[in-house]
Amino acid sequence: MxxxxxxxxxxxxxxxxxxxxxxxxxxxxxxxxxxxxQASFGGAVIGAxxxxxxxxxxxxxxxxxxxxxxxxxxxxxxxxxxxxxxLADPDNLCxxxxxxxxxxxxxxxxxxxxxxxxxxxxTLIFSILGVVSFAHGEFYMIGGMVTYFISxxxxxxxxxxxxxxxxxxxxFAIGYLFERIFLRxxxxxxxxxxTEYAILVTFGLAFFLQYFTQALTSAVPVKAQRFFPFPxxxxxxxxxxxxxxxxxxxxxxxxxxxxxxxxxxAVLALLMLAALLWFLYRTWVxxxxxxxxxxxxxxxxxxxxxxxMNSLAFSMGAMLAGLSGASLVQVFSWLPQVGIPAAARSFxxxxxxxxxxxxxxxxxGLIVGLVEAAGTGCIPDATRAAAYIPAYGMVILTLVLLLxxxxxxxxxx
Amino acid sequence: MNRSRTLIWSAIALxxxxxxxxxxxxxxxxxxxxxxxxxxEAAPAPTEAPAEESDDMAMEPVKIGALAPLSAPxxxxxxxxxxxxxxxxxxxxxxxxxxxxxPVELIIVDTEGLPxxxxxxxxxxxNQDGVVGIGGGYHSSVGVAAKEVARDNGVPIVFAETWNDTxxxxxxxxxxxxxxxxxxVSTVDxxxxxxxxxxNGMKLEKVVILTENTDYGIPAAENTTALLDEAxxxxxxxxVDIGTQDFAGIIERVKAESPDLIVTLATGEASYNFTxxxxxxxxxxxxxxxxCNQVSLVSDAFWTNVPDGNHCYVRRIxxxxxxxxxxxxxxxxxxxxxxxxxxxxxYAMASYDxxxxxxxxxxxxxxxxxxDIIDALENINxxxxxxxITFPINRSNTPEQAGVDPKWWHQFPxxxxxxxxxxxxxxxxxxxxxxxxxxxxxxxxIIVGQE
Numbered sequence: 050m051x052x053x054x055x056x057x058x059x060x061x062x063x064x065x066x067x068x069x070x071x072x073x074x075x076x077x078x079x080x081x082x083x084x085x086x087q088a089s090f091g092g093a094v095i096g097a098x099x100x101x102x103x104x105x106x107x108x109x110x111x112x113x114x115x116x117x118x119x120x121x122x123x124x125x126x127x128x129x130x131x132x133x134x135x136l137a138d139p140d141n142l143c144x145x146x147x148x149x150x151x152x153x154x155x156x157x158x159x160x161x162x163x164x165x166x167x168x169x170x171x172t173l174i175f176s177i178l179g180v181v182s183f184a185h186g187e188f189y190m191i192g193g194m195v196t197y198f199i200s201x202x203x204x205x206x207x208x209x210x211x212x213x214x215x216x217x218x219x220x221f222a223i224g225y226l227f228e229r230i231f232l233r234x235x236x237x238x239x240x241x242x243x244t245e246y247a248i249l250v251t252f253g254l255a256f257f258l259q260y261f262t263q264a265l266t267s268a269v270p271v272k273a274q275r276f277f278p279f280p281x282x283x284x285x286x287x288x289x290x291x292x293x294x295x296x297x298x299x300x301x302x303x304x305x306x307x308x309x310x311x312x313x314x315a316v317l318a319l320l321m322l323a324a325l326l327w328f329l330y331r332t333w334v335x336x337x338x339x340x341x342x343x344x345x346x347x348x349x350x351x352x353x354x355x356x357x358m359n360s361l362a363f364s365m366g367a368m369l370a371g372l373s374g375a376s377l378v379q380v381f382s383w384l385p386q387v388g389i390p391a392a393a394r395s396f397x398x399x400x401x402x403x404x405x406x407x408x409x410x411x412x413x414g415l416i417v418g419l420v421e422a423a424g425t426g427c428i429p430d431a432t433r434a435a436a437y438i439p440a441y442g443m444v445i446l447t448l449v450l451l452l453x454x455x456x457x458x459x460x461x462x
Numbered sequence: 463m464n465r466s467r468t469l470i471w472s473a474i475a476l477x478x479x480x481x482x483x484x485x486x487x488x489x490x491x492x493x494x495x496x497x498x499x500x501x502x503e504a505a506p507a508p509t510e511a512p513a514e515e516s517d518d519m520a521m522e523p524v525k526i527g528a529l530a531p532l533s534a535p536x537x538x539x540x541x542x543x544x545x546x547x548x549x550x551x552x553x554x555x556x557x558x559x560x561x562x563x564x565p566v567e568l569i570i571v572d573t574e575g576l577p578x579x580x581x582x583x584x585x586x587x588x589n590q591d592g593v594v595g596i597g598g599g600y601h602s603s604v605g606v607a608a609k610e611v612a613r614d615n616g617v618p619i620v621f622a623e624t625w626n627d628t629x630x631x632x633x634x635x636x637x638x639x640x641x642x643x644x645x646x647v648s649t650v651d652x653x654x655x656x657x658x659x660x661x662n663g664m665k666l667e668k669v670v671i672l673t674e675n676t677d678y679g680i681p682a683a684e685n686t687t688a689l690l691d692e693a694x695x696x697x698x699x700x701x702v703d704i705g706t707q708d709f710a711g712i713i714e715r716v717k718a719e720s721p722d723l724i725v726t727l728a729t730g731e732a733s734y735n736f737t738x739x740x741x742x743x744x745x746x747x748x749x750x751x752x753x754c755n756q757v758s759l760v761s762d763a764f765w766t767n768v769p770d771g772n773h774c775y776v777r778r779i780x781x782x783x784x785x786x787x788x789x790x791x792x793x794x795x796x797x798x799x800x801x802x803x804x805x806x807x808x809y810a811m812a813s814y815d816x817x818x819x820x821x822x823x824x825x826x827x828x829x830x831x832x833x834d835i836i837d838a839l840e841n842i843n844x845x846x847x848x849x850x851i852t853f854p855i856n857r858s859n860t861p862e863q864a865g866v867d868p869k870w871w872h873q874f875p876x877x878x879x880x881x882x883x884x885x886x887x888x889x890x891x892x893x894x895x896x897x898x899x900x901x902x903x904x905x906x907x908i909i910v911g912q913e
Contacts, residue, residue, distance in 0.1 A: 142718050149718055156710040201766075268538040270731045272738070272767045297742040297770065306717075308742035311710065380739075381707045382731045382767045386534035390707070425711025435702045435712045436675050 050138045050429050059133030063097040063126060070096020070104050071452060077108050087114040090452040091122070098125035134427070143427035148304025153426040154419070155307050159315040161418020163373055165411040166318040167391060168398035169325065170369030176342040176405035177362035178232065180247040185370050185395055186388025187258035188224065192216040192371025193378035193387065194262060197273045209276035213317070213375040220371025221364045227254055228363035236356060255392075263385040270382035277313050314376035321372055322411070325365075329407070338362060342405065370395075390439070397442045401449055403459025412457060417442040523567035524560070524830055526552070526820055527587035527596035529580065529604065529619075530813070535705030536575025537730030539760045540600050540809055543801075544622065545570055547810035548598055550796050551817035561824050568817065569593060573604045575704060575730065577677075580604030584611040584619075593617065594830045595823070597816030600809060601704075601729070602626035602644070602678030612636040617832045618839060620819050622812035626677045631869040633861070636832075638839055638853055640812050640819070640846075640874040642779055644678065648685035650879045651753065651777065654898045655723060656693050664751065664909050670721035671699040672712070672736055674728040682727050706732045709739045717745050722911075725753045733757055734767035741770035748773050750911050753881075759807055761891040772887045773910050775897070779808035780848055781878045782902050783892055790847035805892035806847075812877075815846035840872070848877060883907055 050056065074092025078085045091114035096104045103122070112118070135144045142149045171185045199212035231250045235243040278296035283289035293300040300306045329335035340348040341358040349355050374388070381387065398417055402409025424441040428434040449456060528548045531541035552568035560566050569591050571583040580603070587593045588611065596612065596619040599605050605624030612619045613634045621629060621637070625644035630637060659666040669690055673683035683699045690697045698719050700712050706728070713736075716724065724740070726733050733755035740746045747754065747770070754774035758764045764771060783805055786794065790806075793814055797806045820835065822844050827834035840856040855861055855870045864870075880902050882894035895905035 142715065146718060149714055152714050153711060156714070160708060160710065263533075267542065268533060269542060269763050270539065270734060270767055272734070274769060295744070298744050300744075306714075306743060308710070308739065310742060382734045382738075384534045384538065384731060387707070390705075421708075422711050426714060431715065432699050432701045434715070435700060435706065435709070438706070438708070439703070 051140070052137045054137075056133045056137035059129055062100060063129065066100040066104065067093045067097030067126075070094075070107075074104075074107065078111060081111055083111055084113065087116075087119065091119050093452050094119055094122040094126060098122040098129070138429055141427060141429060143423070148302070149426065151305045152307075153422045155305060156311070157419035157422030158415065159307065159311045159418070160422070161415035162315045162318045162322075163377060163414075164394060164398055164418050165414025166322060167370050167373035168395045168402070168410040168414050169322070169407060170366035170373075171392075171395045172399045172402070172405055172407060172410040173338075173369070174363050174366035175399065176407070177338060178228075178235075178247075178359050179244075180232065180235075180251070180363075181396070182363070182366065183248065183251040183392070184227075184254040184258060185366070186390075186392025187255045187262075188220045188367040188370035188388070189374035189391050190262065190383070190385060190388035191223065191258060192220050192374030193273075193383045194266060194271075194374075194385075195219050195371070196375040196378050197271050197383060198266075200273050200276075201271070209273070209379075212273075213372065216371050216375040217368050221368040223258075224364040224367025225360055227367075228360045232359065232363065233356065236359065255388075259385050259388075266385065268385060270384050271378075272382050273379045275309050275313070276379055277309075279309050308380075310380040314380055317376040318373065321369070325369070334361070393439075394442060397446050400456055401442070401446050403456030406456065406458035409456055409458030416445060420445055521564060523565045524562070524824060525567045525569060525591055525593040526817060527584070527591065527593035528568055528570040528813070528817065529573050529583070529596060529598040529600070529608065530570060531575040531600050531604075531730075532570075532572035533574045534731065536573060537600060537757055539730065539757055539763045540623070540807070541572070543760065543807045543810040544598055544600060544813040546801055547793070547797060547806065547814040548817050550793065550800070551814045551821075554796075555818075555821050561821050562828065562830075566821065570598075573599075573601065573608075575601045575604065577603040577607035581607045581611055584608040588612075588615045588617050594832055595620070595820035595835055597820055598622050598813045599624045599816075601676065602629065603676045603704075605629045606677040609634055609637045618820070618823075618836045620816040620839070622816040623809035624678070626681060627869040628677075628681075630871045630873045631867070633868055633871040635836055635857065638819075638872040638874075640815055640848060640851055640877065641809075642877040642879060643869055643873065644682045645685045645869065647777065647779075647879060648682055648689055650881075651686060651725065652689040652693055652695075654753075654775075654881045655690070655695065657898060657900075658723075658751070658907065658909065659695075662907060662909060664722070664912060666695055666722045668719060668721050669695055669697045669723045669725060670716050670719055671697055671725045672716075672728055673699060673701045674704050674706075674732060675701050676704055678729070679727050686725065686727070702728060702732060702736075704728075704730070704732060707735050709736045710743075712736075713740050713743045713745065716740070717743065721745075721750060723751045723753070726755045729755055729757055731767075734764070737771055737774070738768045741768070746770050747884075748910055751775070751909055753777065756808070758884075759882075759891040759894075760803075761889070762803070764891075765888050769887075772884050772889075773908055775881050775883050775907070776891075776894070778880045778882050778896075779877055780811055782880055782896050782904070785902075787845070787847070787849060789845060793847045804890050807891075811847045815844075815848050815851060818846055819844050819851060848874070878902075 071089050071093030075085045075088035078088040095107055167189060174182050195216035196212040199215050200209055234240050240246045279294040279299055282294045284292040290303050297309050298306055329339060337353045338358050340353055341355050345355050398413035399410050402413030420441045421438055424437060425434050530544040531537050552566050555566045573580040573583060587596060599621040600623045602624045605621050606626055606629060609629055613636050618636045621639040621641055623641045625641055627643050627645050630639050655666060658664040671683050671686055673679035687697050687699060726736055728736060737754055752774055754776050756777050758774055758776045794806050823835045823838035823842055824830055827838040840853055844851045851874050853872045855864055861868045861871055880896050881898040883897050885895050885908055896902045897907040
């Protein structure tokens with residue numbers, strides 16, 4: 050970094066004024082007997098954005114802190130951060146190479162969509178059952194394993210869609226059985242400490258699935274072939290300057306490159322997301338699920354059976370994790386332990402987005418995907434950029450929890 | 463009624479779970495004493511009921527420990543191969559009548575490729591299982607941590623595949639190694655690159671190194687960088703955590719560097735993930751000359767995980783197959799019969815030798831006392847699958863007296879290193895072309911990406 054001092058001063062500005070705004074603003078709003086739920090978060094980002102030039106008017110006028118105001122402030126903070134980085138390190142690829150930046154953004158969005166899909170399953174389970182499933186990563190692993198074995202070993206040549214469908218059925222069925230046998234007693238009052246019980250029993254399931262799979266398949270990594278290889282094509286035909294496709298990759302404008310397996314995984318995730326939204330918002334069962342997540346007793350009064358909704362939610366959550374795994378088994382080498390980091394990331398995402406919030410989980414996934422891509426691409430020290438991947442999401446999570454403990458879309462307590 | 467049914471179901475499920483976990487968990491595996499059938503077949507003597515206590519003592523198995531990564535994030539492919547080879551060694555010893563007439567019990571433990579796990583399992587092997595020597599070992603991080611436990615307890619370890627120089631350079635009496643030194647491997651790598659440039663006309667101005675944040679990866683990358691610098695070749699190093707899956711961001715950065723050659727020092731699944739994702743992004747082994755990690759020599763797993771990996775150069779430790787001695791040929795025959803592979807991986811071969819070395823040292827010492835075994839190892843001359851193994855730099859010929867670097871302490875000096883290349887898609891590792899050094903060459907290298 051050529052001018053590290055510029056970046057350091059900008060960071061110091063953001064942190065100091067942000068901290069001051071986050072601490073002082075809620076006190077001023079409380080003294081004036083105003084709504085303070087957004088005061089800490091809003092004060093922090095408004096302070097971080099323009100320092101005294103925005104904080105003093107805020108403290109004097111004390112306007113209602115709306116999401117729009119917060120959004121503008123966040124945009125300014127991000128702008129300051131980017132400008133300071135660009136001034137400090139003008140030769141950085143993230144500053145000097147537009148194609149690289151767009152490729153990194155594309156990578157971040159693609160992987161973020163898949164993260165989001167997996168986290169959706171976890172948050173769906175939490176919103177209905179009030180349980181954090183520690184076996185979520187193992188459903189992800191099983192989804193990939195089933196897809197691999199069907200498409201590569203048991204029925205080679207079969208359409209990958211059949212293998213993916215089978216993985217959905219298997220993970221849904223395991224989730225359903227597990228909920229009926231082990232989680233159903235929680236709701237009947239038979240378990241004295243249901244929360245602790247749920248943690249232990251899902252942990253048990255996680256270990257069981259992991260080692261059982263290892264016993265069945267061995268621990269040697271496997272990987273499915275590309276589901277839908279791109280055809281070879283160039284546009285224009287002689288140069289490929291606009292579009293160049295090979296079986297493994299598509300390059301647009303000779304600058305932005307997206308590998309085929311990620312592209313198809315993201316498309317599958319988007320299709321599944323659309324189907325999930327349609328199911329939740331357009332069908333009676335989906336509305337019943339949402340009703341149970343909002344108020345279990347009230348939903349029961351209207352004739353919805355909360356126990357059935359529990360089973361459905363857990364099974365669907367497991368299936369969404371399985372589907373994420375099924376779509377990624379063509380991207381990553383697959384092992385019985387492959388779900389551990391994926392599950393850890395999902396926990397980060399749902400806390401970031403707000404426990405139980407479906408939009409929060411999806412947005413959280415995108416944010417984590419983009420931050421990881423930006424961190425990996427832009428940190429000047431090549432020996433550390435990728436080594437910090439697990440930390441990027443944690444940094445964002447820590448900031449959000451400090452400023453908005455309920456997460457981005459969490460229900461206010 | 464409902465409650466009791468649930469409880470019954472829960473009890474059944476938990477029992478099954480416990481049984482399965484106990485059966486499947488790769489925590490520790492024993493062969494010999496723990497498998498009566500195998501023991502009976504291998505060593506008839508122990509089945510005869512001894513009448514006196516001294517006979518009881520004499521018939522007690524000699525316990526040898528074995529380290530291998532059998533779960534992620536360790537290099538499981540390597541660990542599985544090592545386990546198989548060490549099991550062959552133990553069974554062979556028992557078939558010959560054991561060690562000093564006593565059966566051999568091999569206790570294999572899973573290091574998971576993690577130093578903290580390695581420390582724990584070595585502690586357990588020594589203080590709980592009572593092993594008199596330990597073989598195997600894959601990850602340098604595990605070796606660096608485990609050597610301290612061995613030293614504290616005075617029990618010898620013969621490392622088979624841990625390359626970090628400091629493992630031997632600290633000059634602990636208990637630590638022996640038949641794997642090559644990391645710095646020596648880096649020297650061969652860079653000589654090979656220079657040979658590609660100087661003798662084969664390959665453009666080589668910049669090399670990208672992908673390494674792992676471990677006690678193997680970091681010093682190996684530093685050594686390689688220093689040697690490349692001396693050779694007038696620029697280099698950029700990217701490092702990742704062991705077990706990293708997603709390389710998309712790093713690959714874009716690698717592409718932006720426009721490297722003339724890529725070296726993958728990351729081991730295990732990370733190396734597969736990187737190589738295939740690089741191929742998807744258009745900078746794989748078919749686009750840019752690439753030195754893949756040695757785990758690529760497990761051809762089945764390699765082609766499953768890296769279908770676009772053709773033209774990879776792979777460093778191979780040990781002699782080419784045509785130069786195998788009788789021990790190596792017999793081992794390959796048995797290993798192939800068990801695994802279906804046509805050849806044995808170098809680290810599996812070294813693992814076999816590490817167990818055999820400990821066995822011979824016990825025989826030579828005529829004792830299972832660890833200090834006697836250490837004395838015997840220092841003076842050993844063992845004909846192993848890797849060739850004649852000795853440790854010429856030892857307490858009676860210290861590095862200072864011999865005028866060599868301390869890294870040669872208790873170090874097998876002659877592990878041959880060759881560079882092979884996959885030249886056909888789906889090719890078996892045994893059919894790869896030896897491209898370097900020229901003395902072993904079986905074909906010319908295919909150099910991709912040259913305009």
